[in-house]
Amino acid sequence: xxxxxxxxxxxxxxxxxxxxxxxxxxxxxxxxxxxxxxxxxxxxxxxxxxxxxxxxxxxxxxxxxxxxxxxxxxxxxxxxxxxxxxxxxxxxxxxxxxxxxxxxxxxxxxxxxxxxxxxxxxxxxxxxxxxxxxxxxxxxxxxxxxxxxxxxxxxxxxxxxxxxxxxxxxxxxxxxxxxxxxxxxxxxxxxxxxxxxxxxxxxxxxxxxxxxxxxxxxxxxxxxxxxxxxxxxxxxxxxxxxxxxxxxxxxxxxxxxxxxxxxxxxxxxxxxxxxxxxxxxxxxxxxxxxxxxxxxxxxxxxx
Numbered sequence: 001x002x003x004x005x006x007x008x009x010x011x012x013x014x015x016x017x018x019x020x021x022x023x024x025x026x027x028x029x030x031x032x033x034x035x036x037x038x039x040x041x042x043x044x045x046x047x048x049x050x051x052x053x054x055x056x057x058x059x060x061x062x063x064x065x066x067x068x069x070x071x072x073x074x075x076x077x078x079x080x081x082x083x084x085x086x087x088x089x090x091x092x093x094x095x096x097x098x099x100x101x102x103x104x105x106x107x108x109x110x111x112x113x114x115x116x117x118x119x120x121x122x123x124x125x126x127x128x129x130x131x132x133x134x135x136x137x138x139x140x141x142x143x144x145x146x147x148x149x150x151x152x153x154x155x156x157x158x159x160x161x162x163x164x165x166x167x168x169x170x171x172x173x174x175x176x177x178x179x180x181x182x183x184x185x186x187x188x189x190x191x192x193x194x195x196x197x198x199x200x201x202x203x204x205x206x207x208x209x210x211x212x213x214x215x216x217x218x219x220x221x222x223x224x225x226x227x228x229x230x231x232x233x234x235x236x237x238x239x240x241x242x243x244x245x246x247x248x249x250x251x252x253x254x255x256x257x258x259x260x261x262x263x264x265x266x267x268x269x270x271x272x273x274x275x276x277x278x279x280x281x282x283x284x285x286x287x288x289x290x291x292x293x294x295x296x297x298x299x300x301x302x303x
Contacts, residue, residue, distance in 0.1 A: 013039040015092035016070070017101035027082040027109040027203040028160040032059070034090030034101060035070040041094040042066045047075050049088035053103060064092070082159055082204060083110040111159045112138050112198040112205030115177070120194075126216040129186045129244055133194065134178045138205060141198035143175045148186070152193040152210055159197060159204040173199070187274070189217040189247035218244035218251065218276070223297045232286050238265060239279040240297055246271040251299060253278070258294040261285045265295055 020033040036045045043064045050056035059075045073090060080086065086108065090101040116136040120127045133146060147155050151167030164171045169192070170185055186192065191214045198205030221243040230236050240253050250273045255265040262285050271278040 012041045012094065012096065014097040014099050015039055015041070015043045015045070015064075015094050017045060017090040017092040017099055018070075019088065019090045019101040019104045021104060022088070022106045024076070025106050025108060026201075027111060028080045029076065029078040030080070030086070030106055030108065031074055031076045032088050032090075034073050036064055036073060036090060036092040036101075037068065037070040038064045038066050038092075038094065040066055040068050041096075043092055043094045045073055045090060045092040047073075047088055047090055049077065049086060051081075051084060051086060053087050055087065055089070079160065080108050082108050084108050109203050112140055112200065112203050114138075114206040114208045115144065115196050115198055117194070117196060117208050117211045120211065120213040122211040122213075124213040127213045129188055129215050130181055130183050131186075131213075132178055132180045133196075135196045135208065137177050138198035140200050140203070141205065142201060143173050143199045144177070144196050145171070145173050145199060146179050146194065146196050147171055148181070148192050148194045150190065150192060152212070155193060155195045155207070155210055157207055159206055184245070184274075186215055187247055188215050188244050190215050216244075217247060217300045218242040220253070220297055220299050221276075223295060225295060230284050232284055235281050235283045236263075237279050237281050238269070238295060239277060240269055240271065240299075241277045242271060242299070243276075245274045245276055248273050254298040255280075256296045256298070258296075259291060262287045262291045263293040263295065269297075 017036040022030040024031040032047045044061045046061045047059040048055035064071050087105045089103045092099050115138050118134040120131050147164050148170040149167040154165035154167040156163050193210050193212050195208050195210050197207045221241045224239045225236050251271040252268045254268050257263045257265040269278050269280050
């Protein structure tokens, strides 16, 4: 009887990683490419990358199995700094031997120029609560990012930052160089800060300078009394209307009656923040003859 016995031949060949040129390079990202051959042993692979040849970052480890053919690997990077050189390589390990691939590098694209802010002008006052924001054209841009906040520190300076911090009230990306916010976004009698940067499919732009402006306080639109004729001891409703929403903290509208005995109005009527109207019921006093009474409302120097 004859038996055939086979014995493994020597050490396992190490894996063979090859780093390739990155693709899809933009102002804040790129896709790393490479190939790795396990050479018959269970192998894992990963990319190292960073802004120096010391790398400092690595991608998740990927299992390649134990085949004998080269496998393609890729990994998309995002959140990179514009106009910066990044270094990377593909590494592979079979558990016994780790092989470091060749180092490659790529520069991210530079930033687009800053637009010039136009309107509302810096330090403008008495601005409407739905103004039209305008800025200069940046030639290569396909869109812009407009940020408005009640706190200047909320506006980022990093072209690639997605953040808009505490106090941010508007974060939009119009395609043109003008934008008018819908009613209710900006409040009356409030100071705001705004900035813009340009964007293209592959690049971000430097941020503009920061402008500030203050919205105007609303004014009285009307005072109405209903019914307009009442008898002693009966009531009428005094309604106040502003021409815009009351600012944060609300509005106190002063009331004055020409005859406080006949029609004793309260000294003021509050209008809640964001509202435009308020009303109060007033009970008439005692009079012996027909008496005409004038009620005057005053708010923010308007009556």
